[in-house]
Amino acid sequence: MVASGANRARRSSKRPRSPRALYETTRSRTCSRASISQASTRLLPWAGRPLACPTMEGLHDIRARFPAVDGRWARFDGPAGTQVVDAAIEAAADWQRSGNNANSHGSFAAAEACDALVEATSATMGRLLGADPGGMVFGPSTTANMMALTRAIGRGLGPGDEVVCTTLDHDSNVSPWLLLAEDTGCMVHIAEFDPSTGRLSVDAVLDLVGPDTQWVAVTGSSNAVGTIPDVAAIVAGAHAGGARVVVDGVHLTPHRAVDVSKLGCDVYTTSSYKWYGPHAGIMWVEPGLLDDLDAYNVRPAPDRGPGRLQYGTPSWEGLAGIEAAARFLLDVGLDRIAASEAVRFDRLLSGLHDLAGVRVVGPQDAADRAPTLMFEVAGVAPLTVADALAERRVAVWDGHNYAVEAMGPLGLDAKAGAVRAGVSVYTTDEDVDRLLAAVADVVAGAAG
Template sequence: MPYDIARVRAAYPALAEGFLHFDAAGGSQVAAGVADAVAETMRSAVANRSTANVAGQRAYQLVAQARAAIADLVGGVPEGVVFGPSATALTYTVARAVARTWRPGDEVVLSQLDHDANVRPWVQSAEAAGATVRWARFDPASGELPTDQYVDLVTERTRLVAVTGGSNALGTIPDVPAIAKLAHAAGALVYVDGVHAAPHAPTDLAELGADFFVTSAYKWSGPHLASVVAAPEVWEPLRPAKLIPSPDGVPDRFEAGTPSFAMLAGVRAAVDHLADLGRLAGLPDADAGDRRSRLRTSLNAVRTYEESVFDRLLTGLATLDSVTVYGSPRHRWPTVSFRVAGQTPGETAAALGTLGICVSAGDYYAYEYFQAMGLRESGGAVRASVYHYNTVDEVDRLLHELERLGSRG
């Protein structure tokens, strides 16, 4: 499959600075069209939502366009898209609303592989309701999340199962459809953290079996804004805390205060950018179909390209005697955690940073994983993640520098 990486990279102005960005798992660089959309909106007359004048009408239009874009990205409907400042904030909003019906004896099933944003809001809501938290454990050697354990974990008392669509520490892709099937058979809701999954492949809520799916635009070339998507009928019974005069319908009642209209313009532009990647990369017939179809074409190509680059990284890391890689899941997004002998993860990241190579270090909020592995107190690990603008040459440079650092350790 053709993939014109030069044209793809040219869509990201920040890459011209010359840094090597293996840190997209913590936040990707912003596409040019996104920055332009945000700037144009901030230069235009936009007021709070109103039908009385053009500035207010534009605000309504920006919200509607952003909802439609997210619906196309994940396979939902615009009426089920809720926006918020972050995945963490949105999950707290949903958790508080969902947990209002929980009672002592109810149960919530969580995963040790999840980012803490899909753990702590549920733990705290369960504690407040007197509900019980049950834990799905990962395999320490492979980093996989065995599906069969959910047969025993999910019972008639289960009210919600929260699970990641992809580990932000190891890249592990759990079998979310199978887990969701077990949860739904017990009458439980399924909340999927899709922050680490959505940037790397097409998303389909129906295929996943997700009742709620949360994603952050800054992980897929957009601004710092997040959304959680559910069917309107799933939102309808939930009553969040809200101001009396604020809108009471779905999805508006879940969005506290006035949104950032400029950031919403950026969200729409980011989805359009993802849909346009196929054309940028030179794929045949990439312009065919509606935006949802073009997203599927583009993101399938992205997944194939990223896997080829990531395979080079994994193969290279395996040849470095000084490097310990954590986890080896069979199905994963292009993310890996490791340590270099004789160095703390922070020291490795700082040394690479002085060379213009950007990686992450620490626990990256994958708190339960690093606690269970006994690595958190000693600094966690180094994380390298591949995004669709990374190249094999960049991987080779990273591997060369890691080999050099390891020889010094």
């Protein structure tokens, strides 16, 4: 159910877990931290190895780290997926050549290397997110991870329980909750952002949090217009009301330094293919909560830890790429990345403002937002604009970009949406000028 009405009486949200000890394989084992660390040193030579990072002010030479970014295209499609950094490509390839492509918890060296890889990747992700490495869940995507999480949460919810979502979120942080409501009878309330500014206020969320609210789901940054809510304040207010909080950090992580320990959230999601790594989703779940969830999984699955929400054997080469991409962000520094991107984004935003017939959607300034925007060209469908830019080798997206709930408030067609452009670490001034020139051509064509 979806509503914004009265609160309901809280019900017990705990069900006993089915015992799994009967089904645990007798061969399963856990390597000691010492043996994993030794295996990491011996079998994962790239893990922990410092990366060669640019030193030039403004990261002008960073493009050399991206084999696919060769100047033929101006890439503004990063919000949907970035190009892959060399270290992540090499780490994945090294793993596949290593002979370690086995499975975990075995007696032989390749199996030990799998355990070492999980620990190394979890540790690096813990550094990147400022979070306990013991809560790192690895899956194919954030959408898949959220479906697994909400399915587990749903076993303890029913009529009378409430969830708060927002209109600013990507649908991976909305639809799983709506499906949960269909299955359990709980109520979903939707907090609305201000369409004139593209910003979601703390009060807009907390005004919907009541004594029956079990979960609040909020974005760390809009994947449509880039705005960044005050997540820490939302988390604090939700916790004060007795609710837990999921933060969708997919669009925030590539552009800002994140410290989950300061945000205080219970769950934080991100996707490595949005920050120069392989296609994968990483979901941090507070370890105590992780062990308490009544997760769906096969009978031999572990009863504690991240494996409770992971379905099947992970992509080992994917984990190797995730670790290398996360280390790339750490070694370059998110503050340096943000500063460099801000220069390109200011150039893009001001250039679009200067073009007659172009409307920037939502916020008109660059404050408190990731370097992502949406725009329209008067009289030209967004798909037509995107096609015209592609003919000029400028890559942008059109449509709703999975920010389904945001389209109506922004005055956009639910399907056609608008044109979206995002700045990434490898974006240059020349790229921005190519996009602006291409848009100017579209405007001229529409006028004449």
